Amino acid sequence: MSSFPCSYLGAPISPGRVSYRDFEPLITKIRKKMDGWKGALLSAERKLILVRRVLSSMPIHLMMVIAVLEKVIxxxxxxxxxxxxxxGEFGPKKHWIAWKKIGRPTGEGGIGV
Structure with a gap:
């Protein structure tokens, strides 16, 4: 028998409210995937495919099972x-388009992430 908080099928379970800290394994899992891909060596099209097919699907199960905090999203x-x-040399490059616009479906002017 395990103590709380624990994880069942990848979803954090705790006796009270689920905190941001309980979702750290998901964030770490996404970071490890991206680190292994060496994003600097990939073209924009290949990055988009990886984001659409792999990275954006990782939190879906969790969001269907638990009411996820806005900070976690x-x-x-x-x-x-x-x-x-x-x-870039000093961190992330400038984002020329807002993420809300990028996340729209392709029919609405986004890239479908």
Missing amino acids: HQPNVLLSNFLCGQ
């Missing part, structure tokens, strides 16, 4: 936008 979006725009 925001953090993966920051990681995904930094991965798409690339890293």
